[in-house]
Amino acid sequence: MEQPLSAPLNGIAIEFGYYPKPCDIATGRFSVQTLPDHENSVATVVGDPNAFKDWIYPGAQQQRDFMSGNVRSMPYNARVFGLPKTHVLTLHEGRSREELDFVVWCLSFFFGMRLTTTEAGFLDATPIKSGVLVDFALVRCTVADVIELALDYLDSEGGDPRAPKRVAAVIHALFLAQYPHSLPFEQFQYLYMALDACFKLVVVKEAQKPSVPHAGRVQWMCEKFDMPVPDWAKSDKATPSSLSVVRNDTVHEALFFDGPLGFSIYGGNQPAADPGNTTLQMQAMVCRLLVAVLGNPGISYVKTPVDTRQRHALELRG
Template identity: 60%
Template sequence: MSYLGEKVKNTICFGFYPHHLDIENERFSVKTLPDHKYAVEHVLSDSNVINDWIYPGKAFEKNFINGVKKELPYSTRVFGLPKTHVLTLHDGASHEELDFVVWCISFFTGMRLTTTEAGFVDATPIKPGKLVDFVLNRCTLEDAIELVLSYVKNARGQPRALKRVAAIIHSLFLSQYPHSLAFERFQYLYMALDTCYKLLSVKEPIDSSKPNSHAQRIEWMCTKFNIPVPTWAKVDSPKKASQISVVRNDAMHEALFFDEPLGFAVYGGNVRTGTQSSTLLQMQALACRLIIAALGRPEISYVSTPVDTRGIYPLRLI
């Protein structure tokens, strides 16, 4: 099979992406692998696909004495999917930079892609657009990758910048596993937002007014990029905490989620209110806006759109 198994400088295979994607310019190329049709058919027909998500199959244990495989009463957690495309960066790149570009392609397509043999945890979407609240509009994936490559160039000399962006995307995606408990979703999303703060704050001057306390971090980021501050992130006075920071402190320091042990309460508490799921959705939407801003497009209209909606926004990068 072309590309797969070959170690070609500045080139890396990734997947699973169900559509053809072929781009060639002076800076990079993305090519669809020859067996794309077979790989897509194989995945889409898998019995472990439910509602456009694919789950890993049963775990097995092999007896190395008699060679008998025993099916275990639980599923494996980490699994792989076929590679479908190959990325090449023409001007030279480290493996870390190639991997980072694929992380960002994941983000702009709204589905998890990986360069590794087993890069998926618990479940992953098999259709684009599942994990973000935007669609590219009047721009293409080529424009998105150009933006990412400019970020890579500017981030050289900042050892953890690429890792932090990838970590934000990964936490954002992990939070949307369909069977996560509310506290698990919250923890992944808070980690994503706190990593956004770290990514942005390290670039601020030493004497800047950036906050140190968790209570003010999200409001500071929203203000920085003209994003309407969600109610749960507002700080009424310097001595008060935001709603979200109180939830974070209880969960991280006391293993309590709305005054219950982890897993025994939904977000907002067990008395039904309209905020129980909406805050988590707003955290997802905010993470998406902060990623776009951090990658170098803080001025575009999408970044400053409110997060208290379930709508899908057009994302115009140019």
């Protein structure tokens, strides 16, 4: 069930959350306000018994017996759940509900934690601390800069209504892949889908649509944005990328490194099978491609290599 929209005289607004920090800004295009019960909402979430190591889980599924009214905790967890709303976003200039949702998705990405406008917008688990789901930190830029970037993107993509939907889909897949209890093949599938959606976002902007097979898509994007090409994405006519080989086996044969799904880690079960941690690098690649798609592809962060666990500074207008 969604939160009802408010309708201020000068725009359209909706509550969103969960974001643990106060945030109050106002410009001619938008405003963000912290809800009055923010402090209590944060205390409730942080103190929840299902919160653990910067994540919160939904807990056991509850089922009510309609005849007796008794509530039973089921032997399995709920999956979809909600958290308190903490802020309200208002957009001016005749914006729509879909644009409100898109801006919140972009805030989610740049904050590195899932935010939602819906009553139950979380699946399986979600971070309760910012920065958990990305490898960058905003430097010399503000929440206002993020919202301006999102609105500028909406304005630039007015002729393609699927573009913002694809951006939201990439962010969601990136976040789903990082659920702490995902199996390796699940992480890989979500991240591969995110990379493929990034390719779609980029390739549809080309005047002459190139025919790029799966084996070369990440390399093609890296070369377009002058990014270092990771080893797992390198491809030529004689040798497809190792990423595409894993993708073909997983999608077409339900084999993940020669084992049934769930029976193997990335690279196989031999010691040090994947010393480069390819799935972690795939996460980093998705982050860089999203920044390139949403903003200026010349931003220095986009050019940084993905084969490191280093946290990078991100200047949106750099």
